[in-house]
Amino acid sequence: MTEIITSDKPAADQxxxxxxxxxxxxxxxxxxxxxxxxxxxxxxxxxxxxxxRELRAAVFKVLPGVSQMQKLAYLDGQVVPLPPDASxxxxxxxxxxxxxxxxxxxxxxxxxGFQDTIKLLYGYKPADRKVVxxxxxxxxxxxxxxxxxxxxxxxxxxxADLPIDPVIEVVKKGRRDSDNQVDAITGATISSxxxxxxxxxxxxxxxxxxxxxxSEPVMPAGSDEVAHD
Amino acid sequence: xTESENRDYNEFIKGIWRDNPVFVQVLGMCPMLxxxxxxxxxxxxxxxxxxxxxxxxxxxxxxxxxxxxxxxxSCFIIIIATFVTIADYTLxxxxxxxxxELGAFIPLIVANCxxxxxxxxxxxxxxxxxxxxxxxxxxxxxxxxxxxxxxxxEILGAGSLFGIDLFGAAWEPWVIMIxxxxxxxxxxxxxxxxxxxxxxxxxxxxxxxxxxxxDS
Amino acid sequence: MQELFWIFISSMLINNFVLTYFLGICPFLGVxxxxxxxxxxxxxxxxxxxxxxxxxxxxxxxxxIYAPYLKVISFIVVIASTVQFIEMxxxxxxxxxxxxxxxxxxxxxxxCAILGLAIFSTNRGYGFAEGITYALGAGLGFTxxxxxxxxxxxxxxxxxxxxxxxxxxxxxxxxGILSMAFMGFAGLFSSA
Numbered sequence: 001m002t003e004i005i006t007s008d009k010p011a012a013d014q015x016x017x018x019x020x021x022x023x024x025x026x027x028x029x030x031x032x033x034x035x036x037x038x039x040x041x042x043x044x045x046x047x048x049x050x051x052x053r054e055l056r057a058a059v060f061k062v063l064p065g066v067s068q069m070q071k072l073a074y075l076d077g078q079v080v081p082l083p084p085d086a087s088x089x090x091x092x093x094x095x096x097x098x099x100x101x102x103x104x105x106x107x108x109x110x111x112x113g114f115q116d117t118i119k120l121l122y123g124y125k126p127a128d129r130k131v132v133x134x135x136x137x138x139x140x141x142x143x144x145x146x147x148x149x150x151x152x153x154x155x156x157x158x159x160a161d162l163p164i165d166p167v168i169e170v171v172k173k174g175r176r177d178s179d180n181q182v183d184a185i186t187g188a189t190i191s192s193x194x195x196x197x198x199x200x201x202x203x204x205x206x207x208x209x210x211x212x213x214x215s216e217p218v219m220p221a222g223s224d225e226v227a228h229d
Numbered sequence: 230x231t232e233s234e235n236r237d238y239n240e241f242i243k244g245i246w247r248d249n250p251v252f253v254q255v256l257g258m259c260p261m262l263x264x265x266x267x268x269x270x271x272x273x274x275x276x277x278x279x280x281x282x283x284x285x286x287x288x289x290x291x292x293x294x295x296x297x298x299x300x301x302x303s304c305f306i307i308i309i310a311t312f313v314t315i316a317d318y319t320l321x322x323x324x325x326x327x328x329x330e331l332g333a334f335i336p337l338i339v340a341n342c343x344x345x346x347x348x349x350x351x352x353x354x355x356x357x358x359x360x361x362x363x364x365x366x367x368x369x370x371x372x373x374x375x376x377x378x379x380x381x382x383e384i385l386g387a388g389s390l391f392g393i394d395l396f397g398a399a400w401e402p403w404v405i406m407i408x409x410x411x412x413x414x415x416x417x418x419x420x421x422x423x424x425x426x427x428x429x430x431x432x433x434x435x436x437x438x439x440x441x442x443x444d445s
Numbered sequence: 446m447q448e449l450f451w452i453f454i455s456s457m458l459i460n461n462f463v464l465t466y467f468l469g470i471c472p473f474l475g476v477x478x479x480x481x482x483x484x485x486x487x488x489x490x491x492x493x494x495x496x497x498x499x500x501x502x503x504x505x506x507x508x509x510i511y512a513p514y515l516k517v518i519s520f521i522v523v524i525a526s527t528v529q530f531i532e533m534x535x536x537x538x539x540x541x542x543x544x545x546x547x548x549x550x551x552x553x554x555x556x557c558a559i560l561g562l563a564i565f566s567t568n569r570g571y572g573f574a575e576g577i578t579y580a581l582g583a584g585l586g587f588t589x590x591x592x593x594x595x596x597x598x599x600x601x602x603x604x605x606x607x608x609x610x611x612x613x614x615x616x617x618x619x620x621g622i623l624s625m626a627f628m629g630f631a632g633l634f635s636s637a
Contacts, residue, residue, distance in 0.1 A: 021300045028304045032311040032518065039315045040514035043322035050325045112451050112634040116460055117569070142631075143387070144404045190632045255474070255613050259557040262467035306525075310518040317517070336517045336564050340557035342471060408628065409465040413621030420614040428609065 059093050059106040062123030062133030066095030066103050068219055074209050081217050092206065095123070100219040104132060105210065109202030113194040116140040118149075122159065122199055126213050131168070131199065134159035146191035155192065158182040164203055170196050237362045244366030250343045251374035251416075252423045257343030261375060262412040264334050268391050271379025273327045275372030277320065277335060281312040282344050282371075283364045286352040290360035293353050305348040306339070313338045343371065381415050382406045449578045451634055452571075456582030459631050462558050463590040464624040469558030473591060474616050483595035484588065486553075489546040491584025493553045494562050496531060497524050498580035501563040502573050509567070520563045528553070558587060593623055 059069050071082040073091045082091060093106040104125040110117055116139070123133035136150035148155055162168060163180045170193045173183045184192040211217070250256045261278075264270045285308050289296075296304045317335045321328045328335070338344070347367055352360040380390060386406030388396045405411050462468045469490070500523050509516055532550045536543045553559060562583055566576045597619050606615065 021297055024295065024297055025300050025303060025307075028307045032307050035311050036314045036514050036518065039318045043318045046322040047318070047325075050322070054325070112455070114632045116455065142404065143407050144402060259468060259470050262470070306521055307518065310521055314514060314517050318514070333561070333564050333568050336520075337468075337557050337561055339517055339521055340560045405625070409467070410621045410624040410628065412467060413617050413624055417614050417617030417621060420617065421610055424609055424614060 055093075058121050058135050058137065059095060059123075062106050062121055062135050063095040063104050064123075064132060065097050067098060068096040068100065069093050069106070070096075070217070070219060072105075072217060079209055079211055079217070081220070090205075094217060094219070096219040102216045102219075105206075107202055107206055108137070109198045111194065111198040111201060113139055114141050114146045114188070114190045118191075118194055118198060120195065120198060122202075124164075124203075126210055126216075129164055131159050131162040131164055134195070134199070136195075141188070141191045145185075145188045148185045148188055149191050149195050152185055155183065155185050159199075164199075164207075167200050168196050236359065240359050240362040241366035241369075244363065244368070244370040245373065246370070248367075249370040249374060250367055251371060252420060255420070256346060257341040257371065258374075258416065259337075259340065259342070261334075261341070262378070262416060263409075264331050265375055265378040265382060265412060265415075266386070266407040267383045268376060268379040269327070270330050271375040272372065273320070273324070274331055274334065275368070275375040277313075277316045277331075278338055278341065278344070278371055279365075279368035280316050281309060281338050282347060282368045283361060284312045285309045285344060285348060286360040286364035287357060289348045289352040290355060290357040296353075301353060302345075302349070305345055305353075309344055309348075310339050343367065377419065378412070378415055381419070382411050386411055449574060452575055452578045453582040454630075454633060456579050457586035457589070458627065459633060461586040461590055461624075461627055462561065462583050463587055464620065464627045466561065468561040469556050469587060470620070471556065473594060473620070474613060480592060480595045480599060483591040485546060486549050487584070487588025487591045489549040490553050490556070490558065490587050491581065492546065493528055493550065493559060494580040494584040494587075495577065496527055497559050497563050498566060498576040500524050500527055501566055502571075502576050505567055516564070516567065520560060524559060524563065558583070590623065594620060597623075 056069065060066050070093065071091050072079050072094050073082045075083075079092070090108075092108070095103045095106060097103050104123055104127075106121055106123050108119065108121050110119040112118075118136065118141070119138040120134060120136050122131050122135070124130070125132050134156060139147070139149065141147050141149060150156065159182070162182065165180065167180070169178075169181045170184050170189070171177075171181045172189075173186050176183055182192065182196055244250065247253070251258055257278075261274060264274045285305070288308050289305060313336060316338070317328075320331070320335065347364060351363045355363070384390055384395060385403045386408075388394060388400040388402045403411075406415065456462070460466065463470060463473050501520065504519055504523060508519060528550055532543075535546075535550075562580055566579050569575075569579075571579055594616070598616065601615070601619075610618075
């Protein structure tokens with residue numbers, strides 16, 4: 001793999017003149033720059049495709065029935081499809097089914113977990129005011145205990161049909177008596193609570209900003225831009 | 230074996246046992262212990278380090294005549310950082326899953342004192358051929374060390390090796406082994422075993438020497 | 446504010462650089478034989494970390510958004526030269542401070558904890574205030590770990606330790622036990 005840097009440095013004269021030191025460093029920097037830009041260009045498309053595929057997979061997973069999506073941002077007091085030149089801090093995704101029918105939003109959230117910050121994505125259906133899916137994107141919770149927040153299908157299943165009003169609550173396993181409650185994982189109560197708190201807090205940020213039911217942004221016909229984002 | 234082949238072999242083999250960078254010199258494990266929580270991560274990290282070390286040693290040995298002494302360290306660092314960036318992007322493109330696990334620790338290969346150490350101590354003073362042999366040996370030793378750590382920690386901490394379950398459901402994994410304390414403890418214990426073996430060998434050699442003396 | 450506090454506590458205790466990320470264990474094992482030296486090295490590291498956070502923020506804001514591939518190389522070059530510059534500055538301005546902390550500076554620059562700080566805070570997308578808080582927490586956490594290990598080692602100097610385990614092996618096992626103790630800090634924030 002070493003053929004990337006093959007151009008020879010010129011053999012300058014032997015006494016180390018300050019200019020020669022600078023020339024050597026500049027040359028080294030130049031060759032290194034060419035090599036780095038080369039590898040970046042060579043891998044750029046694959047990396048971008050991988051990322052887009054991962055994102056799509058996550059959005060489709062938390063919003064069952066979705067086959068198209070677009071990125072939305074909160075700009076000038078309303079949630080709109082992300083203009084190409086804007087780079088707002090927070091974005092969400094809108095998911096659409098067959099024929100461009102709006103299904104729901106996929107909203108990313110993050111917050112402190114047991115060990116480190118947990119990043120997750122959850123699907124929200126404004127028509128039913130329900131969370132319909134949850135996927136952990138990043139976490140360093142304890143293996144065997146806290147990592148059940150994404151490894152335990154029963155816990156993840158809690159979020160498949162979960163009303164968000166008044167707030168989502170965590171209860172001890174088996175003590176669920178209301179639809180808006182989630183069964184905590186035995187031995188990982190803190191991680192379970194962290195996940196629910198992140199969703200509740202993210203709801204507070206986003207729900208007021210979302211457009212009224214029926215007036216959601218429309219999926220542009222024939223395009224699915226996020227896929228090539 | 231000709232003399233030069235013999236020399237190649239010596240430069241290669243010393244890194245694996247006698248001067249093993251991790252077990253003997255205790256070098257270069259700073260950022261590496263963090264990714265030895267499973268065998269596959271350890272191998273991936275070892276592989277990336279091998280690529281960087283061999284590539285840098287090759288270039289440093291090839292260009293040693295043109296690099297003035299005063300700026301050699303800066304040049305070494307530029308060369309190493311370039312190879313690390315290449316390794317980083319290659320892993321990200323080809324095996325995104327592995328890259329996600331190793332993540333932030335790949336750029337830290339730059340700060341691995343073993344790599345800069347080999348450039349300064351060996352590659353900048355030897356022929357390309359010997360430098361590459363030395364780099365191969367050192368990094369193979371490094372990979373073996375990382376793999377040993379990763380395998381021990383995964384077997385005890387998760388009851389599996391390369392993700393394949395070893396003991397069945399009855400095994401209660403020692404979760405602590407795949408958590409950070411397990412890294413310190415495992416390396417400490419392996420060093421202990423290594424010390425013990427060296428000590429035994431020394432005692433054995435002394436005995437042999439004594440026997441020879443009494444024979445003559 | 447609450448978020449900054451979480452970053453601070455998290456980087457200092459819950460995700461201590463030395464005891465959970467294994468960053469900077471070279472000086473951790475090499476220098477930590479005297480309490481006094483460890484403490485000063487810790488403070489000097491905290492200082493370099495703050496400078497690093499500043500450099501990383503400047504690079505992230507003005508260079509890396511256009512050229513993300515220069516991350517590794519620019520961090521190394523910029524941090525090393527900035528610290529060298531500050532070293533000269535301290536030598537000129539305050540010889541006393543230089544004697545106390547300055548001698549550690551070249552040693553610290555090559556420490557993986559410094560590069561680790563820059564890379565971690567970039568990956569987490571920290572802004573200016575968050576980056577500085579993260580650096581402060583990480584530096585103090587490093588100091589705490591160094592001082593604790595040095596104290597334990599000073600004690601062990603006086604005890605009768607089998608020759609086989611003396612040295613790095615024992616220090617690693619001590620560090621492992623410290624790391625276990627620090628696991629107790631996990632969940633400090635989310636249990637509320």
